[in-house]
Amino acid sequence: NRQIRLAARPTGEIDENTFTVTEEPIPQPSAGEFVVAVDYVSVDPAMRGWLDDVPSYIPPVGIGEVMRAHAVGTVVASENDKYPVDTVVSGPFGAQEYAVSDGHDIMVVDTDLAPAPTWLGALGFPGMTAYFGLLDVAQTKPGDTVLISGAAGAVGSVAGQIAKLMGCRVIGVAGGERKCSWLTDELGFDAAIDYKQGSIGRPLRAAAPEGVDVYFDNVGGDILNSALAQLRTHARVAICGAISGYNATTPPPGPSRYLSLLINRASMAGFIIFDYRRRYPEAQAALQAWIRSGQITAAEQVEKGDITAFGDTLAMLFSGANTGKLVLQIR
Numbered sequence: 001n002r003q004i005r006l007a008a009r010p011t012g013e014i015d016e017n018t019f020t021v022t023e024e025p026i027p028q029p030s031a032g033e034f035v036v037a038v039d040y041v042s043v044d045p046a047m048r049g050w051l052d053d054v055p056s057y058i059p060p061v062g063i064g065e066v067m068r069a070h071a072v073g074t075v076v077a078s079e080n081d082k083y084p085v086d087t088v089v090s091g092p093f094g095a096q097e098y099a100v101s102d103g104h105d106i107m108v109v110d111t112d113l114a115p116a117p118t119w120l121g122a123l124g125f126p127g128m129t130a131y132f133g134l135l136d137v138a139q140t141k142p143g144d145t146v147l148i149s150g151a152a153g154a155v156g157s158v159a160g161q162i163a164k165l166m167g168c169r170v171i172g173v174a175g176g177e178r179k180c181s182w183l184t185d186e187l188g189f190d191a192a193i194d195y196k197q198g199s200i201g202r203p204l205r206a207a208a209p210e211g212v213d214v215y216f217d218n219v220g221g222d223i224l225n226s227a228l229a230q231l232r233t234h235a236r237v238a239i240c241g242a243i244s245g246y247n248a249t250t251p252p253p254g255p256s257r258y259l260s261l262l263i264n265r266a267s268m269a270g271f272i273i274f275d276y277r278r279r280y281p282e283a284q285a286a287l288q289a290w291i292r293s294g295q296i297t298a299a300e301q302v303e304k305g306d307i308t309a310f311g312d313t314l315a316m317l318f319s320g321a322n323t324g325k326l327v328l329q330i331r
């Protein structure tokens with residue numbers, strides 16, 4: 001059982017010293033437990049934050065610990081009647097080839113409804129984050145103009161499609177021409193702005209001349225600032241993430257355009273998907289229905305490798321090398 005363990009806390013970007021590979025015997029299940037052979041490991045921007053020893057919503061991964069990761073795998077040995085051999089499950093299995101579980105935080109995966117990687121994307125935490133961020137935190141209503149950064153990623157691509165289903169006008173921000181045309185041509189976004197061409201201020205004013213009602217922020221930094229400058233009265237900003245600053249070695253400056261919140265009587269609120277735990281079934285029901293009917297396109301980028309490719313795959317998120325949900329397939 002090869003495992004990815006945290007070797008050293010990175011300063012800035014993760015590098016070859018961040019993780020180390022160790023090997024242990026494949027675990028055996030005790031009474032009530034089962035063993036999962038991990039097939040797909042989720043790779044998430046939040047993992048960068050879990051490497052820093054700073055107060056957060058979750059304790060950091062300890063030095064020497066197996067890297068925290070959500071994954072989908074197949075039960076290969078079981079002492080738990082609820083999870084017999086061959087059941088496909090998702091859960092917090094960590095970045096390792098085999099994991100033992102007692103069923104806590106485990107979801108049975110229906111691969112007839114959607115392939116396993118989708119259960120780490122549109123039908124996993126990213127999809128549910130899009131759902132609650134948009135509906136609950138941002139209080140999105142039909143007719144709203146909705147701006148989404150990180151729009152071609154796992155959360156952003158689902159958020160944009162949900163907003164379209166709700167009858168909103170949707171503008172995405174993403175890096176590069178290819179991602180932008182994917183958003184408009186394949187996912188039905190009304191407009192897409194390539195932030196790599198320069199400040200999004202001018203193209204945003206052109207795409208949303210009357211301003212935006214909702215800004216779903218995955219990126220922070222300059223893009224957040226430009227979005228704040230274009231808020232409508234009573235706009236809502238949902239702070240889902242701020243990936244542009246995750247590798248920063250000094251705290252990024254606060255948004256200089258924050259007074260727009262006052263001028264427009266707007267609000268800005270952060271959220272963590274884990275707080276919606278009791279409502280996951282609601283999000284699952286909605287997302288599964290949309291996937292089943294084809295109203296939401298689930299997009300994953302599956303990288304094939306073995307568990308030792310974990311660090312390099314994680315780094316891809318910070319260079320924008322992924323479109324849709326990034327998943328590492330190890331079996």
Ligand code: NDP
Pocket residue numbers: 044045046125126129150151152153154155156173174175176179218219239240241242243244245271272273274317318319320321322323324325326
């Ligand atoms: P994505 O699939 O969106 O992957 C990350 C993307 O971010 C990249 O593809 C890249 O796209 C973009 N990006 C990277 N660096 C920058 C930068 N400097 N400036 C602008 N864009 C950048 O990841 P997820 O969908 O999994 O996560 C999206 C966000 O949601 C993250 O901030 C994450 O932390 C947050 N999140 C929050 C949750 C919560 O509970 N609040 C739960 C889950 C995720 P591009 O090519 O466009 O640059």
